Amino acid sequence: MAIPRAAKTQRRTRIQEEKEERILEAALDVFSQNGFRGATIDQIADAAGMSKPNLLYYFRTKEAIHRHLIDRVLFTWLEPLRAFDAEGNPESEIRSYIRRKLEMARDFPRESRLFANEVLQGAPHIEDELKGPLKELVDEKAEVIRAWARSGKITKCDPYHLIFSIWSTTQHYADFDVQVRAVLGQDYAGEGRFEDAARFLEQLFIDGLRARNA
Amino acid sequence: MAIPRAAKTQRRTRIQEEKEERILEAALDVFSQNGFRGATIDQIADAAGMSKPNLLYYFRTKEAIHRHLIDRVLFTWLEPLRAFDAEGNPESEIRSYIRRKLEMARDFPRESRLFANEVLQGAPHIEDELKGPLKELVDEKAEVIRAWARSGKITKCDPYHLIFSIWSTTQHYADFDVQVRAVLGQDYAGEGRFEDAARFLEQLFIDGLRARNA
DNA sequence: CGATAATTTGACCGCTTGGTAAAACATTAC
DNA sequence: GTAATGTTTTACCAAGCGGTCAAATTATCG
Secondary structure (H helix, E strand, O other), rough: OOOOOOOOOOOOOHHHHHHHHHHHHHHHHHHHHHHHOOHHHHHHHHHHHOHHHHHHHHOHHHHHHHHHHHHHHHOOOOOOHHHHOOOOOOOHHHHHHHHHHHHHHOHHHHHHHHHHHHHHHHOOOOHHHHHHHHHHHHHHHHHHHHHHHOOOOOOOOOOHHHHHHHHHHHHHHHOOHHHHHHOOOHHOOOOHHHHHHHHHHHHHHHHHHOOOOO | OOOOOOOOOOOHHHHHHHHHHHHHHHHHHHHHHHHHHHOOOOHHHHHHHHOOOHHHHHHHOOOHHHHHHHHHHHHHHHHHHHHOOOOOOOHHHHHHHHHHHHHHHHHOOOHHHHHHHHOOOOOOOOOOHHHHHHHHHHHHHHHHHHHOOOOOOOOOOOOHHHHHHHHHHHHHHOEEEEEOOOHHHHHHHHHHHHHHHHHHHHHHHHHHHHHOOO
16 A cells, blocks of 8 residues: 555655655745646646656645645744844844845745735635734734833834834735836846845834934 | 627627626626636626626626726726825825825725735736836836935935835735734724824834934 | 617536546565 | 565546537617
């Protein structure tokens, strides 16, 4: 019998690990470009260089692949926020959070778009994760920000909307990449826009949040 | 013969106008929730309360419906930016631009998501519009902002990234609505989050862009 | 009214889709 | 080796898809 599919008890062969990785890599391409419904198993199998039944030997359904990817992405997506340090200096914490998120948009645009696709279409597969772990983490960090505001280190502001605005401005460069490129024009062939964006966003958030002493 | 489809020379019957409107309304629902590939003609026909062939009598293809919608949305989507007035006071212009965009996110979330879906998936249907009319308008307004900065009315900053950041922060409340709700929790049953968002964003951008005299 | 044009329907088509069955092939364990 | 297990392929569904067709129905106009 052959009932390995996702490893029954233990991940056995190295071939399994390899193939699963190849599938997930291909699936990231396809899902991030077409969304869940727009992606087809054939496309993914093709991109992974294997036949459809072969692919379905490792992941029983299209949803299984998607779940795997989403879980992984959700974890790394939250990393920068986790690193947010209550003990640190507010200004440099916010600055490095922005930098980190921008780097993710630059280096992992597919991951960002996969996530965006999912949320945009109502997050049918990850509602629980959003309401659970995500909310908890944000609640925790919002409290940190609020404390900073209370102690006068930054201006008083709604911490949730602050977090939202950092998310949205940074991810914009991954999710709306085509639009950004179209507007900026050809001259922006390189990755210079990320440096410019970093400069602008740091200025905006640092100055916008600086405690007003007057 | 019956070759009206989208009105040969002139829009004839009132019934045509009505049905087309119903179809577009239904299609907006379906496309904005599932993206182009994820949406099916049957779904749209169902939502519009008519049979598939009947729908196809008014729009020959799925793409035709989509194009119609996109064109319409792109126009209204740009309205607020068009209203951006070079003669006005920078602070109040930016403030009202943010307000307008937030109102659009609140009142026309489907339109925003339709657009987001399209851009997210590489804008296959509207690349030309992005590189043409959109870029031109943004270029024009960027010059306005740059002039403001030169004359010291606001701080020096990259006008393109400023526009991007206003787009992203405001649309976030439409496009990532599920996530916003999940994080803010049940208590945010009403539309209060839009007021809070407006307060936060106005503060952020106004203070962040205020000319520094020191 | 009757004729003509506009609208709607049901039946259908060819293709794609997610997924299966079973057998062929490869690998490992003894 | 050979037997057991793991992997891949070929052939195949049944359902869903975008779209067509011709006939039936309804509205419009003289």
